[in-house]
Amino acid sequence: MNRLHGTLLAILTAVAFASSGSAQGQVAELAFDSNADFLRTPANIYVGEVGGVGRNSKGRIFVYTRTGHPYATLGDNRTFYRGGSRLFEFDASGKFVGELGQDVYGFNTAFGLKIDADDNIWVVDTSANVVIKFDPQGRIQLVLGRKPEVMAVRPAAPAPPAAAPAAAPGAPAGPPGAGIPGATFNQPTDVTFDKAGNVYVADGVANVNRIAKFAKDGRFIKQWGSTGNAPGQFNGVKALAIDAQGNVYAADLGNKRIQIFDAEGTFKSEFGNVGMPTALCVTSGATQYLYVSHVGDQSGMDDATIYKVGLDGKVVGRFGSAGKLPKEFGVANSIDCRNENELLVGEMSNWRVQKVTFKR
Amino acid sequence: MKRLPGLAFVAVVLAVVLPSGNGVVVAQNRATATNVPVIPHEAVPNFFKNPPGVYTGENMGIATNSKGNIYIYHRAFETRLFEYSPQGVFIREIGRNNYGFAFAHSVRVDAQDNIWAVDEGTDMLVKFAPDGRVLMTIGRREDPVRMLSNMPGAGVYHGRNEKYRFGRQTDVAFDQQGNVFVSDGYFDARVVKYDKNGRFVKAVGTRGNGNNQFNTPHSIATDFQGNVYVGDRGNQRVVVLDNDLNWKTAYPGIGNPWSVCVSGGPGPKNPGKQYLYVSNSWPDGGPAAAAEFTGEIYKMELDGKIVGKFGRAGKAPGEFGTTHQIDCRDPNVLYTAEINAWRSQKILLKPQTTSTN
Numbered sequence: 001m002n003r004l005h006g007t008l009l010a011i012l013t014a015v016a017f018a019s020s021g022s023a024q025g026q027v028a029e030l031a032f033d034s035n036a037d038f039l040r041t042p043a044n045i046y047v048g049e050v051g052g053v054g055r056n057s058k059g060r061i062f063v064y065t066r067t068g069h070p071y072a073t074l075g076d077n078r079t080f081y082r083g084g085s086r087l088f089e090f091d092a093s094g095k096f097v098g099e100l101g102q103d104v105y106g107f108n109t110a111f112g113l114k115i116d117a118d119d120n121i122w123v124v125d126t127s128a129n130v131v132i133k134f135d136p137q138g139r140i141q142l143v144l145g146r147k148p149e150v151m152a153v154r155p156a157a158p159a160p161p162a163a164a165p166a167a168a169p170g171a172p173a174g175p176p177g178a179g180i181p182g183a184t185f186n187q188p189t190d191v192t193f194d195k196a197g198n199v200y201v202a203d204g205v206a207n208v209n210r211i212a213k214f215a216k217d218g219r220f221i222k223q224w225g226s227t228g229n230a231p232g233q234f235n236g237v238k239a240l241a242i243d244a245q246g247n248v249y250a251a252d253l254g255n256k257r258i259q260i261f262d263a264e265g266t267f268k269s270e271f272g273n274v275g276m277p278t279a280l281c282v283t284s285g286a287t288q289y290l291y292v293s294h295v296g297d298q299s300g301m302d303d304a305t306i307y308k309v310g311l312d313g314k315v316v317g318r319f320g321s322a323g324k325l326p327k328e329f330g331v332a333n334s335i336d337c338r339n340e341n342e343l344l345v346g347e348m349s350n351w352r353v354q355k356v357t358f359k360r
Numbered sequence: 361m362k363r364l365p366g367l368a369f370v371a372v373v374l375a376v377v378l379p380s381g382n383g384v385v386v387a388q389n390r391a392t393a394t395n396v397p398v399i400p401h402e403a404v405p406n407f408f409k410n411p412p413g414v415y416t417g418e419n420m421g422i423a424t425n426s427k428g429n430i431y432i433y434h435r436a437f438e439t440r441l442f443e444y445s446p447q448g449v450f451i452r453e454i455g456r457n458n459y460g461f462a463f464a465h466s467v468r469v470d471a472q473d474n475i476w477a478v479d480e481g482t483d484m485l486v487k488f489a490p491d492g493r494v495l496m497t498i499g500r501r502e503d504p505v506r507m508l509s510n511m512p513g514a515g516v517y518h519g520r521n522e523k524y525r526f527g528r529q530t531d532v533a534f535d536q537q538g539n540v541f542v543s544d545g546y547f548d549a550r551v552v553k554y555d556k557n558g559r560f561v562k563a564v565g566t567r568g569n570g571n572n573q574f575n576t577p578h579s580i581a582t583d584f585q586g587n588v589y590v591g592d593r594g595n596q597r598v599v600v601l602d603n604d605l606n607w608k609t610a611y612p613g614i615g616n617p618w619s620v621c622v623s624g625g626p627g628p629k630n631p632g633k634q635y636l637y638v639s640n641s642w643p644d645g646g647p648a649a650a651a652e653f654t655g656e657i658y659k660m661e662l663d664g665k666i667v668g669k670f671g672r673a674g675k676a677p678g679e680f681g682t683t684h685q686i687d688c689r690d691p692n693v694l695y696t697a698e699i700n701a702w703r704s705q706k707i708l709l710k711p712q713t714t715s716t717n
Contacts, residue, residue: 043452043492044453044454044455044456044457044492045457046455046456046457046458046459046494048458048459048460049459049501065459066459066501066504067457067458067459068457068458068459069438069457069461069462070504070507084504108504109503109504109505126505127504127505187505298500299500299522299523299524299525300524301523301524301558301559301560302523323557323558323559324496324557324558324559325557348500349497349500349524350497351459351494351497
């Protein structure tokens with residue numbers, strides 16, 4: 001059907017229906033409450049599909065969301081694209097405060113957001129193929145990757161083309177699965193940071209399947225990963241998290257597992273039983289846990305839950321299911337767990353952020 | 361329904377074939393019903409009043425709420441949803457720059473006065489509370505990265521029949537239990553039922569002209585008994601389904617139904633008698649030949665008996681410049697959204713003596 005998103009589509013098609021999504025054996029249901037009407041916006045400001053949600057140290061909430069319109073601009077010989085996503089700020093109570101990055105070049109298709117230790121806001125855009133760092137005042141401090149210059153518009157085809165791997169629009173060609181050297185991304189999905197401030201980018205759900213590591217100043221350090229299902233290979237790198245020891249957890253979507261690497265990319269271990277891992281968040285307490293959202297269908301209506309997992313891969317419990325009601329999750333693409341008993345869960349298909357609190 | 365073969369032949373000859381969006385060819389036909397009484401009607405002149413600098417484009421959808429406020433969903437620079445007072449004065453805009461708006465197709469108001477926008481550009485239904493907050497969406501806009509592979513205009517009929525994705529769906533209706541019915545559409549050929557929480561219940565229909573088949577189901581309505589009326593535009597009939605989407609019957613003879621409306625709705629159920637309005641609309645290209653035998657709106661009993669008709673194709677007040685949606689909450693006060701004339705009209709029907717004698 002399409003070539004641009006071929007890998008992700010193939011993953012979903014191949015795995016979604018074969019997947020029960022649930023972990024083996026009995027998994028404890030975690031009792032929880034949710035405020036699904038948490039974010040409040042002024043008239044005619046709309047949160048759409050939530051690519052990413054995060055809280056800073058002061059409790060401010062940032063939401064990178066697909067809203068407004070993706071536009072095509074007709075140039076002389078080429079077609080350019082713009083718009084489609086916005087970055088909103090809310091106070092701790094969910095009240096709209098303002099907007100960052102109005103009309104910037106790379107806000108097209110929101111897919112991820114993280115706040116670093118210094119309260120900088122990092123957004124990941126999966127069609128502009130960029131990771132953008134804003135300081136707390138909203139100034140752009142760093143851009144990783146480059147937005148493709150043009151939109152690759154194809155002539156009308158009489159029949160859908162056969163699924164074939166192809167580069168993203170305007171992306172440099174590279175051997176499939178080999179990764180693109182340096183800093184050019186192909187549908188990146190997530191970003192995270194270690195204690196030294198190094199930056200790790202999940203790249204991504206197209207045909208690259210690598211993790212790229214950059215220094216704090218944006219200098220490319222190294223990359224690892226390729227397409228496949230062996231240790232150190234990926235079938236869609238969807239999300240990243242780093243624990244207090246500096247271990248890197250990578251959600252390997254199509255292979256239905258979490259892989260764990262050291263900071264240099266050396267494979268350490270892996271675990272499954274978390275469905276199709278789509279969002280990751282590691283808590284910061286004395287005993288750290290991972291929250292992993294499972295998304296079994298892209299409508300968000302049939303197969304979803306969120307797992308709480310020990311760093312050893314042992315599933316502690318799970319909560320929520322697919323649907324549109326409160327306490328149901330429609331493609332949970334992002335989890336904030338700065339407060340481990342009060343999560344923020346950003347949903348794509350339900351256009352909302354739920355504030356999840358656990359019952360003690 | 362017996363007809364002279366000659367008349368049918370004439371109808372075929374008079375059919376106008378014109379290109380529509382994405383290469384779909386729409387043939388608009390002269391209605392075959394004969395001896396239909398004409399219902400006197402008039403338009404309220406210049407009823408809708410916009411502030412300076414505010415314009416509506418192609419008026420695709422129109423609906424009233426229980427307080428008489430009117431919503432118009434239209435294609436301007438962007439697709440937009442406007443609210444008007446019962447006197448036709450612009451009040452405000454809802455949904456500006458939300459992710460579900462790209463190309464308006466219809467708007468309906470449910471029994472709780474929530475506003476449902478049907479957008480065929482994003483393949484989404486967006487349910488707004490009366491205050492404009494988004495309460496629910498059904499369907500999912502194509503990922504922008506994937507959208508590129510459909511450009512320019514490479515979308516085609518696919519009939520993929522997915523539970524939670526539409527193919528240029530056209531309209532929405534609700535029953536007294538809050539179930540949601542969607543006519544879907546250009547790239548699918550089916551009717552889909554969801555429960556009030558947006559959970560899929562059932563879908564019926566493939567492309568064709570037999571029972572349980574559709575050829576561009578273009579508009580949908582329900583009556584208080586929960587029956588579902590589908591404007592099966594390409595098949596020149598209104599299809600009637602029961603609440604579980606089982607085939608009941610079809611009403612031919614009224615041209616190509618672009619819009620259907622059942623009066624009295626959307627509820628709660630009231631004792632008023634319900635009528636079915638069906639528009640044999642002037643095609644959206646505005647062809648001169650077709651203007652001679654299209655544009656009229658039929659008033660029918662729910663059992664299919666034609667009560668009368670009114671209007672004709674045209675752009676003068678009281679004529680219809682491609683009626684795309686009708687609101688008929690009050691069976692004698694209709695609102696029409698018109699594509700070609702870039703307008704909506706308030707239409708007053710002269711009270712009728714019942715024709716069932």
